[in-house]
Amino acid sequence: MNILLQTQELKKYFPVVRGFLFSQTRGWIKAVDGVDFTLYEGQTFGLVGESGCGKTTVVKLVLLLEKPTSGSIFFRGRDINRIKRDMLKQYRTSVQAVFQDPYSSLSPRMRVESIIAEPLKASKLLPEKQRRERVEAVLREVRLDHDALRRYPHEFSGGQRQRIALARALSTRPSLLVLDEPVSALDVSVGAEVMNLLKDLQEELGLTYLLVAHNLATIRHMSHHIGVMYLGKLVEMAPCEEFYSHPLHPYSQGLLHAASRGGAVTEGLMLTGEVPSPLNPPAGCHFHTRCFAMKRVCSEIEPLLKEVTGGHLVACHLC
């Protein structure tokens, strides 16, 4: 398997500034604190975690909407924060994104045709005539009718809009699609349709996905590898089926337990309490304040991500 994108010790800290005239940095929010993961070509990496755990910041870093505080992102072996302008342009065309809210991701005063063609226009990738053909081609790929081109976004439903957003993302023939909660704003049935479409497209076009979601079922349906984030750190990483059959980290077990709901609620596995503030995370293992299996060592020493079985990594003293 070829590696498409890899992050190394990726960190993003946001300063907390207080004061008006003589502002001072009072601390740092460690939104992403040393995250390493690898995207293999043609596969999906699913990133799960509760809200506020840093998933979206990872997405912003990969999309170059934010600069990392430290660490690197390698795309086909090149550090994307240290490449030249023309290479950067190439990166822009080979990485595209679909966001959560289809109502805010389409420019309200542009026709669907211009919306889909915009990445092509901005990157001057194709001459006018081929551009038009490409737009029609991607429209067919997302199963939308040809007459959608002349209409405006507000004339479409949420699912249709999400497919327009997808068509736009596909127009430059990217190799990596970043999907930030692509179906969580949609009805269940519409969401399932979009997910299946995404899976089909992955097969047809050999796309690589970085999928971010809080819904475990979505992640399971789509992903080949899974990473679980908690307060800016990856706490567990494993191939999909391995993760769902043998979750190791107590947090992952709690998440899966909360999602299953079907059987009796096992008292110990319930996730209780609030996520601690990322401004002042607990010492040792960040999760120890909510962990059912907490030992003394957990509040003192921070566990590192280590490989337990083939390809299954976990950051926990107890595993």
Next chain:
Amino acid sequence: MKYKGLKEAVRHSGLSLRRLGQFLIRRKGRPGYIVIPIVILGLFVFVGAFGPLLAPHSATETNLSIRYQPPAWDADGSWKYPLGTDHLGRDILSRILVGARVSLTFALLAVGLAGIIGTLLGLIAGYYGSWIDAIIMRLVDGVMSLPLILVAMAIVVVFGPSFVNLLIVLGCLMWAFYARLVRGDTLSIKEKDFVALAKIAGCSSPRIIAHHIFPSLVHSLVVLATLQIGLVILMESALSFLGVGIPPPTPAWGVMVADGRSVLDIAWWVSLFPGLAIGAVVLAANLFGDWLRDKLDPRLRQV
């Protein structure tokens, strides 16, 4: 019999005073009074375009033998000069009709100039943020704190009164309103996903501003510009009245009001009619602007 037929016809056509009243006050829950300002503004624009063709007399030619003719309905008046004449024997009606063009072009140009400067600076401040934003917004605060009329007077006194000077002065003082509005809107629009996605698509900043942010601002701008038209006409009239506006013999409404100031007790019509014209147009522009705001952008109520 004849009248009965007419009454019958009116009834069948659905026209009645009562209906007209209902129409003007309330129509499908919304005030229908808006017809009046629209008619006044329409008339204003029409007269502004064709005024000189409609005027029965020259607006600038003087004839001292007919000075201070009263309006037509006065015992001494004649229909030759329906609204009377001023201290130089010029026809008031003709001067109002010709003066409409001065007010209209001035208002459009001043609002346009202020709008262009303000929108550009507001977009830049809102989009780029940081120190650029700080500089532009402090400039806005500075301009906003100036007493408009006083500064306009001072500048015009230095550079001499002329149409162009007055235009530049008002344009350079009133852009701040637009900059503040546009910056605020830009700040909220730039956080929308479609702007992030445009960046991801590789769009340049000018392209994002022009294609994604500006189109969402247009209706706030239209509302503000409409409200500002009334204000600009008022300012221009005030400055002309004070003698630092549009210089004579151009028939500006403000100058005309000033002309009759000293003779209000014997020739009230010289000041009254141009004053009414100013009042009607400014009121109509404000009412129309308010209505437009409620329709397009109720959020703007504080402007």
